Amino acid sequence: MSKESRGAAESAKADFAPSDTAIVIVTYNRSHLLDRLLASIEVMDSSPGHVVIIDNASSDKTHHVVNRYTPRLKAEVVYRKLPTNTGGAGGFHTGVKTAYELGAQWIWMMDDDVEVIRDGLGKLGKWSSRFQVIQGRRYDYDGSEFYWQYRISDRLAIPIPFAPSGFDITGYREMNSGCFEGMFIHRDVVTRIGLPDPRFFIYWDDQLYGWLASRITTAVIVNEFVLRRTRDIRQLDLGIRHFNASSDPYRYYIMRNRAILKRYYREHDMLHPLQFGLGTVLTFAKEILRLILVEKTIRGTSNLFRGLRDGRKIEHDSTWEPMSTMEAAQPSKPQEEQNNTSL
Structure with a gap:
């Protein structure tokens, strides 16, 4: 890294306050994985201000896991169990909205099948004065370096599989996509592009959200490992x-x-x-x-x-419209049917 880049990074580190961050977790019937994630948050070098847990109507021991960790975490835990399973898209819609209304300056999104690298939040914070949409890297279940397709074709609207996997001396690459498994986004961007669209339920929701963000600001993936996957997925190994x-x-x-x-x-x-x-x-x-x-x-x-x-x-639905960008900026009224609980 150049002297100029190091200076900018050190300045960002000095200005960044971890307590201004809300970690948003979406979980569904995987309490054993949520347990590992919360355990990793408990021992982080720097604690976020809030941990927002959106439970997609789980029927397992999720609530008990949350109860066990609530007094152990330095952050304020906000737990919301939804009445139905709204998918990852619906969960992150509610989670980002909740974090926004709590006043979080930064929102760090993740699924329940990862754990946080101990100094992960600090690593992201180093870049916070330069960029408002930051994607960190993660290790796969076996400890290998996971490659995420961070560029999409604007015309095809699909990931570009041959986008370079390496990083140069700058330590980052510009992206025009997004991944809710680790997206770190500033509230100003949420204000401008709105909330994740819950109508996706699953798939393409985070790619679109990152694409919308990249149209108003420089979004980057940085050469910083901040998460580790904790769930093994059957896969065909194609090298990188x-x-x-x-x-x-x-x-x-x-x-x-x-x-x-x-x-x-x-x-x-x-x-x-x-x-x-x-x-x-x-x-x-x-x-x-x-x-x-x-x-x-x-x-x-x-x-x-x-x-x-x-x-x-x-x-062909003439009544269908993209979500309004103003929705994120308007606090919502509490909904009893969401069974919202601040623990």
């Missing part, structure tokens, strides 16, 4: 990149939600119909390859076709 196993719900939503992406791209005057359609075809083909190569079956293709069918309904 991997082909992970999927599921029927994922196959359905990955195709259905292309229609939601299309509506957003049209709204932002970035839709190129032929290229976007090609991106949809390539996505379909990738899921077929995933079935054959990783899961060793062709069962599940019906979910891809169902997703395409239901996506057409969204595409």
